[in-house]
Amino acid sequence: MKITDLKCAVIGGYPIIRITTDAGIDGIGQAESYKPFLTPHVLFYRDMILGLDPTNVEAVMQRIRRMGAFKPWGSAVSAIEVALWDIAGKAAGLPIYKLLGGKVRDKVRVYNGAVRFPLRDQSPQAYAENVIQMAEAKEGFSIVKQGISFHSNMMYDVPNYFIGEKRTTGRHPNRGLMTEQGMKHTIACIQAMKDALGDAVGLALDCGPGLVPQDAVRLAKAVEGMNIMWLEDMLTGDYVPYVSAAQYRDVKSKTSTPIHTGEQIYLRQNFMELIETHAVDIIGPDPLDVGGIAELKWISEYADLHGIMMAPHGTGDGIFGLAALVQVSATLPDNYIAFEYPVARPEWWYDIVDGLPDQIVKESFIDVWDAPGLGITFNANAKKYLAAGDERFFD
Ligand SMILES: [Mg+2]
16 A cells, blocks of 8 residues: 555644545544644655555654654654554454454543633632533543633733743743742642532642742642542643753652643653653653654653653544544553643534534543544545545545
8 A cells, every 4th residue: 555645624724634545444643623724744755755655653653753853743743653653444344442452441531721611710619610610521631621720821820920021922832930929829729629529529729830930839739638530740841842851850750740741742761761760650642743653652651660650632633633642642551640721712613523422521531432443534525625635635
């Protein structure tokens, strides 16, 4: 089998890639939403993979893997990897999880970072009401993740929140020492959320990036005893193109509160220092940014050897990203906690894809489906959502 084309179309805000073959089998991959700029970057790889056998996934990846980088520049490579596995699975008549060594669980736990509701204001009461809404969503989530501190509007709306210049442009642009008032307000919000949720639903907190290590230690120690699931990306994360493993190790060594990072990191090599020096408790690679499904599987196995847990990122990954997360999460070792359930918007996304269960999440779990490849495919409704210039995407 040979690759005959690599295409990219932005459908409903998500870059979707399609690899075609001379056997008539195609593979679909996608990138996180908010990346309408990705099409030329995807097509950059086209000539490097034409003519190769897509079922030799690793051999194809060796051609393109070094031409990627941290988020968002690993997403095109990652989407191609997912599409290759989709083809390999369809060619074998097997779900992808079988090609990764088989599943070790029939259903995968997910957590809520995407089924969200507007936050009324920045008060502890508003935060408490908001996480209750997230926990009461029809999916029955057993873990919810709330943004706080530098990953929220606290830094703008709470007076005297931190010392430093307040920047409003760029992604997560602020960083600096928190004031005592800022720290106390943050802790009050966390306490209010925990009091509201009780101990039946876990609370994870996305915190930055933006905290300095000194504040990360103070915050993590202050919430010890609250049994927080994890504090995410306090120092680096999101669109930060480096890891800061030594700083994370300093923070982690001083607290019992679990520390989490890794959603923006590209490739296994860039997790080595975090894992080998036990710099964090939990890592959260995103299959659509880290380099793909097999990359995430490898990282998870290596993390498990070092006592580090896995909670993969996925909030903007759309429906094909959801399928990739389900396939790989079914195969991960016992260090797997849950992945971040993506919600596709607009709502019509759920009408243009076949293969999803009617109710995707039941009591915080997704039953692992068994159809070949990713197990979901575009149906005839999809064509009408192609933008001008993309009309031939499905040809
Ligand atoms: Mg995050």
